Amino acid sequence: MGFNDIIAALGAHPFIAIGLAGITYFFLLAFYRLYLHPLAHIPGPKLPIVTYWYEFYNDVILHGKTLEKYPEWHKKYGPIIRINPNELHSMDPAFIDTIYATASGGRKRDKSSFFLQAFPLYDSCFGTIDHDLHRVRRASLNPFFSKINARKFESDICHYINKQFDQIESYSKTGEVCNLSLAFANLSIDIITYVAFGWDREYTSNRDFIPNLFGPLRSSMALSHAMRHIPILYKLMSEYIPESIIAKLDPGMSEFIGFEKQIYRTVDDVFDGKQTWNKLEGRKTVFQEILDGNFPAQEKTKERLKEGAREVIGAGALTTSTAITYLSYYLHANPSVLAKLYAELERAIPDPTNLPSSTELETLPYLNACLHETLRFSTGIASRCPRVPHESLLYTSSTPSFCNPSGKQYTYAIPARTPISTSAYHMHNNPDIFPDPGAFRPERWLDEQGNRHKELDVGFMPFSRGTRSCVGMNLAWVVMHLEAAAFVRRFGHRLSLFETGSEEVDFDHDGFEVGHSSSKGVRVLVN
Numbered sequence: 001m002g003f004n005d006i007i008a009a010l011g012a013h014p015f016i017a018i019g020l021a022g023i024t025y026f027f028l029l030a031f032y033r034l035y036l037h038p039l040a041h042i043p044g045p046k047l048p049i050v051t052y053w054y055e056f057y058n059d060v061i062l063h064g065k066t067l068e069k070y071p072e073w074h075k076k077y078g079p080i081i082r083i084n085p086n087e088l089h090s091m092d093p094a095f096i097d098t099i100y101a102t103a104s105g106g107r108k109r110d111k112s113s114f115f116l117q118a119f120p121l122y123d124s125c126f127g128t129i130d131h132d133l134h135r136v137r138r139a140s141l142n143p144f145f146s147k148i149n150a151r152k153f154e155s156d157i158c159h160y161i162n163k164q165f166d167q168i169e170s171y172s173k174t175g176e177v178c179n180l181s182l183a184f185a186n187l188s189i190d191i192i193t194y195v196a197f198g199w200d201r202e203y204t205s206n207r208d209f210i211p212n213l214f215g216p217l218r219s220s221m222a223l224s225h226a227m228r229h230i231p232i233l234y235k236l237m238s239e240y241i242p243e244s245i246i247a248k249l250d251p252g253m254s255e256f257i258g259f260e261k262q263i264y265r266t267v268d269d270v271f272d273g274k275q276t277w278n279k280l281e282g283r284k285t286v287f288q289e290i291l292d293g294n295f296p297a298q299e300k301t302k303e304r305l306k307e308g309a310r311e312v313i314g315a316g317a318l319t320t321s322t323a324i325t326y327l328s329y330y331l332h333a334n335p336s337v338l339a340k341l342y343a344e345l346e347r348a349i350p351d352p353t354n355l356p357s358s359t360e361l362e363t364l365p366y367l368n369a370c371l372h373e374t375l376r377f378s379t380g381i382a383s384r385c386p387r388v389p390h391e392s393l394l395y396t397s398s399t400p401s402f403c404n405p406s407g408k409q410y411t412y413a414i415p416a417r418t419p420i421s422t423s424a425y426h427m428h429n430n431p432d433i434f435p436d437p438g439a440f441r442p443e444r445w446l447d448e449q450g451n452r453h454k455e456l457d458v459g460f461m462p463f464s465r466g467t468r469s470c471v472g473m474n475l476a477w478v479v480m481h482l483e484a485a486a487f488v489r490r491f492g493h494r495l496s497l498f499e500t501g502s503e504e505v506d507f508d509h510d511g512f513e514v515g516h517s518s519s520k521g522v523r524v525l526v527n
């Protein structure tokens with residue numbers, strides 16, 4: 001049979017022809033990715049290198065399961081590996097500050113466009129791909145989130161804390177079970193939306209903590225893997241599928257989309273002159289900081305403000321509330337830690353109705369140690385958060401544990417513009433830095449003089465690092481110090497865990513945040 005006969009036979013059977021063309025393309029692509037790709041010299045498991053479908057299967061079908069595979073891959077292939085056709089992952093703590101670099105020396109870090117498909121907020125700071133544009137946007141948020149400014153919010157924060165803790169207190173009278181995960185989520189939403197935008201959402205006015213954005217925000221994050229692989233999904237859900245259908249498919253998602261629409265309406269109304277921005281005494285909202293700043297006009301558009309609001313609420317609410325919820329669990333699961341923290345706070349806060357400033361609370365060593373240990377567990381963002389360095393990188397393994405079995409250092413030249421990440425979850429569970437990582441031991445953060453062990457910082461990255469790290473970090477520390485101190489000083493030993501074991505907080509999948517898929521929340525009885 002000659003060439004012309006083969007072409008004629010395929011022409012007569014177009015489906016077979018298409019199938020054969022597909023198979024040939026797949027094998028050629030696989031060959032290219034394994035042997036000719038610019039990252040071909042960096043090892044990794046074959047299947048994920050050959051196709052994104054492997055990650056799709058583990059993250060979308062099995063729900064956030066790829067992250068768990070990294071340690072076993074690193075064990076086999078070394079400290080730097082390929083985790084999909086175009087991306088690298090590092091397990092070496094000494095390489096964190098190279099990946100997540102500051103801008104010193106002109107280093108530039110883009111975000112990965114593949115990663116951001118999961119969060120299509122391209123007008124926000126978080127969702128900006130380009131390094132230089134991100135610098136402009138970040139500059140518009142920096143003044144609002146400065147340490148000095150964050151401290152100005154203390155009385156507002158305490159107002160919401162007292163309001164929500166009164167609600168929790170009321171459970172002592174009825175003997176009902178109180179869900180702290182829901183309570184802290186609503187507290188966080190009220191704090192963030194008020195201090196950042198002057199909106200009082202009044203979530204803390206509901207004694208049963210319903211409505212609640214805990215579920216909705218989690219739902220939206222749980223969808224992130226699917227959206228990364230099927231980017232059209234977000235547009236479909238937010239623009240084309242009627243809300244009534246979404247509500248049936250996922251009630252959480254519809255609450256979230258409703259919340260988002262309210263934010264967007266407010267911005268539209270202000271731009272259309274139907275209402276004015278909320279004015280807060282003696283300080284500006286995030287919107288006013290952006291609009292009054294010396295930034296190009298395209299940074300002051302409706303879209304920019306809408307996405308700015310969404311990112312601040314999305315990034316600031318659950319991260320902070322998850323941390324405090326985890327703290328409440330670990331304190332009650334470890335009574336000796338609770339007793340020690342309570343004793344420190346009793347000395348520092350003689351009158352529980354009158355909290356000291358967050359600056360004073362920051363000087364309390366054991367409170368600080370408890371918050372660091374909590375953030376080690378709650379992680380911030382569990383998922384890998386890749387950066388795309390503009391320059392090429394040179395990796396040389398730092399310590400014997402990152403050398404190959406014959407004791408030789410690994411050395412890799414990483415081409416410029418290669419997406420690369422590490423994961424806070426794995427760093428925070430590295431036994432070389434945090435021995436017995438599964439144990440909640442605030443003492444690990446303190447030396448004999450009660451000073452914080454700075455050497456643990458090498459693997460500690462709840463707020464990420466470098467130019468793209470958390471802009472809300474100062475505010476988060478202020479909120480966490482005030483909430484933790486008020487919570488422990490007020491409720492002390494009066495709470496007991498109700499049907500809540502470690503499975504409520506243990507990591508069992510990568511849902512962008514750490515999470516347990518079947519968690520009902522941290523529930524307590526209030527005595």
Ligand code: HEM
Nearest residue numbers: 125126315316319320380381385462463464470471472476
């Ligand atoms: C315990 C609390 C918090 C944790 C653990 C946390 C963690 C993080 C992390 C890891 C990132 C980097 C994401 C990436 O690599 O792509 C980030 C970014 C961000 N966070 Fe936070 N965050 C917290 C609280 C807050 C708060 C309270 C706010 C604001 C109210 C906030 C606003 C933001 C914003 C706007 C970004 C994007 C910054 C940028 O791209 O320049 N976060 N956060």
